[in-house]
Ligand code: ATP
């Protein structure tokens with residue numbers, strides 16, 4: 349590595365391993381999702397780290413489904429995970445594996461541990477095992493079944509596999525140390541009985557390996573070098589190493605577990621279990637609701653994969669927990685979309701603007717630049733006519749001095765078109781403004797003598813007869829508090845209530861506003877769904893995946909500026 353200053357702590361570890369030749373200079377990582385939900389932003393951090401670091405060192409990354417929990421897993425999740433990893437720009441080539449691929453090998457390895465006197469079948473119930481475990485301050489107690497003979501253990505383990513026992517009747521445990529100060533080392537469970545069909549192995553197995561056995565052994569089988577996981581597994585590391593003590597690698601290279609801090613972001617919850625509650629209880633429209641912190645939610649909302657990379661690069665990788673500001677994510681999205689998004693005109697709170705001195709029936713085609721940040725992006729044409737839609741907020745009858753938008757007597761430029769001077773407005777019987785009037789200066793459009801005349805304000809517009817009606821969905825943060833995870837726990841403790849009830853207290857009631865009557869220039873409807881757009885002066889938007897020519901739907905990705913701070917603090 350030549351750039352010393354940008355090295356993160358994991359790169360330092362890899363450099364050391366390369367220097368010592370621990371792995372013959374190999375770097376092989378894996379991303380090990382459990383297929384029990386959709387991937388979220390926290391997973392994106394792990395994906396970027398695992399795939400990114402291997403790429404940097406010319407190494408490899410496997411995608412491995414950690415599917416040892418048959419009752420919660422299914423293929424819908426497997427498919428979504430593959431799609432999301434690809435969308436983030438990573439590829440596992442032909443290295444997609446399942447922990448369930450290794451059930452036979454795991455079973456054999458467990459038998460080896462039994463044979464070595466390092467594992468035993470225990471008849472204690474789950475509650476008893478917990479009670480025998482002790483606490484941080486007190487040592488645990490040994491199970492009365494701990495000293496069964498190797499032969500008896502082998503026989504019982506085989507019977508467990510053959511379905512002789514009910515769920516929970518027996519377990520296989522590691523025989524380590526019931527007095528260990530590390531609770532994970534107090535004879536942890538390695539195998540349990542679960543009479544449930546598995547999404548891949550069907551009814552073949554009724555015993556399933558626990559994470560603490562399956563994970564290190566799967567890593568070792570795949571010859572992973574650096575097994576990167578989140579900090580809560582730090583205390584499992586001695587167990588990880590213990591499990592692999594008797595693993596025989598052809599080159600004596602055993603994987604090494606490295607922990608990093610999990611991602612936490614303000615106003616965001618990224619626990620799959622809680623996200624599932626939101627989906628199942630109908631609080632959001634699905635896993636890909638644009639308010640969800642899932643990869644598919646972000647995709648639907650209009651975040652680019654690059655914007656997620658930018659954010660993850662900015663926060664970096666550390667070994668201490670932190671709460672990252674969601675504003676940093678949103679600014680990464682703005683930064684990225686600024687150079688990516690096609691500029692279009694849309695009016696989301698329309699009022700009619702009539703140019704009283706413009707010939708009736710006349711239509712002009714004016715050029716609109718697609719992206720001022722990108723000369724390659726080209727331009728498109730937008731129609732101009734006597735009656736336009738403009739934003740209601742862009743007109744004020746009695747405006748203060750520094751108001752540079754539409755107000756009687758003042759000139760503004762209509763974007764890509766003419767300078768107009770406001771002459772008044774019409775109101776209905778309730779005093780609501782129904783029409784705004786202005787006169788245009790024919791010499792001020794591009795190519796005309798006064799094209800470069802400057803005025804203070806520029807407003808966007810669409811032509812009434814040449815635009816399309818659209819629904820625009822304005823999204824905001826799903827949670828109104830900074831640390832929803834802690835707050836949820838606090839509410840539940842104080843009120844002794846269900847998660848859902850606590851969630852309702854801190855959910856942002858304004859996280860979705862639907863505006864059914866917006867107007868957008870026709871050009872926008874020619875672009876494919878999910879296209880990245882900037883509505884001039886309003887924000888970044890995209891075309892919803894379900895948008896059709898009959899019903900156009902646009903999502904607000906993020907505003908042009910961070911306004912949340914101003915409104916809520
Ligand atoms: P959750 O708590 O949301 O259920 P998980 O850790 O159980 O997440 P897995 O599918 O088991 O989800 O995780 C796959 C990989 O993603 C693991 O290596 C895990 O450490 C990592 N990961 C999960 N959540 C985060 C996070 N918030 N930040 C960083 N990495 C994460």
Ligand code: MG
Pocket residue numbers: 382
């Ligand atoms: Mg998990």
